[in-house]
Amino acid sequence: MSPWIDTRQSLPTEHEYVRFLVVGHSRYLMGVYENHHFRSRWGAYDEAQVKIWRKMGDAPHEPAPLRTSPEQHSGAVDARG
Numbered sequence: 001m002s003p004w005i006d007t008r009q010s011l012p013t014e015h016e017y018v019r020f021l022v023v024g025h026s027r028y029l030m031g032v033y034e035n036h037h038f039r040s041r042w043g044a045y046d047e048a049q050v051k052i053w054r055k056m057g058d059a060p061h062e063p064a065p066l067r068t069s070p071e072q073h074s075g076a077v078d079a080r081g
Helices: none
Strands: 016-022 029-034 037-040 043-046 050-057
Touching: 016 037
Parallel strands: none
Antiparallel strands: 016 029, 016 050, 029 037, 037 043
């Protein structure tokens, strides 16, 4: 596993999977670094809000798929037709 890196020294590559620690918090989050923000499922944090980070995986070669709505996953059949 890669070492912890201070955000003042270096930042991840765009779309890289990372684990990071938000200033003032004691638990690490997992997410992606994109558009100058560390993004997790709970929110997006700019570089000044993150104290340290480490690489968890390479950036994907293809963009992530578009998000789908819950209705597309329900398997419900339209009874009108």
